[in-house]
Amino acid sequence: MSNPARAESLEQLERLVAALMTKGVVSEAELAAQQASTDRASPEIGARMVARAWLDPAWRAMMLKNGTEAVEALGVSMAGAPPLGVLEDTARRHHVIVCTLCSCYPRAVLGYPPHWYKSFSYRSRVVREPRMVMAEWGSPVPDDIELRVVDSTADYRWMVLPMRPAGTEGWSEDQLAALITRDVLVGVALPKLPA
Template sequence: MSHEDHTVPPSDPALRIKAIETLMVERGVIDPGAVAEIVDIFQNKLGPRIGAKVVARAWADQDFKRRLLANGTEALKELDVSGLQGEAMIVLENTPQVHNVIVCTLCSCYPWTVLGLPPTWYKSAPYRSRIVIEPRAVLAEFGLKIGDDREVRVYDSNAEIRYMVLPMRPDATEGWTEEKLVELVTRDSMIGTGIPLLPNQF
């Protein structure tokens, strides 16, 4: 499955937004590159950086990690992560025995407060349907091969509950500061469709 599925037609809201954007560009109200830059900031920089800081704190501080896994909603408040709209935030820890991955099978519920805007593929029908049925095959298409000796658990987000994955800390990062650890955390590793960068990739 491609990360960008072009076979799924845009939703009505997406079409309306695109029409408004086109009109504004044609009338010189906005620069065409500005919209793409803003989306990139929210999708790949600002949003995921919040989640990356949460992960780095959990890797570096075992007490915080325990609180995060016990009650994600309350632990996030310690880092001034706000904006939750009543839904509970549950953080799932990846271990050598278990790999977690998140999805929203009904629509596109997503932990935007920590990960920013959802990627296009997260909202696509193929991902939403297939990850539940054949998670190992889908993850392999993302380049993530999970051994048969490791359990794969799929968690379905909804209006009441949002999930975030706490990926395993890469080896050879002992003594690293939180600021340095942040750079290893990828958005996909917090969804469960990827893993953090390795120290030699940083």
């Protein structure tokens, strides 16, 4: 579990913020605005991109070529954000994303990384035993699928473009987007139709 911060850490943070404010480095209003902007990013952006890619081949090609451009085409600013790469699953290949060195995560299209993504166990295990981790979480990967574990070590951020599930023929973009969760975009789960 993500343990709550200790009281002494809360005090430490406020001492630092107070010192930075005294020197005019940051203000309370700027902190609030920064947090609000971070709070606005959510997996709905990534889900929208994928749903559109399942329906529109031109959009799909553009998104695979330049993920950053695709995000901006949805009206989300990528100014200052690392470039976004999109990894295409096929009938024979699936991608799953991790950052073993820290916690690099495509925040622009997914929001805050969840606790498990930053955990020592996920970071350590997914490169070594990805099939076991995925099976434990209810998404076993068939033996004949090539699993590509993507270790996000440097300047790019990555999201997965999964396969469109069978049984969704004729669905609208909104219906398709509802199938695409954060976990699907990280690759630890596959899109599932509602039971």
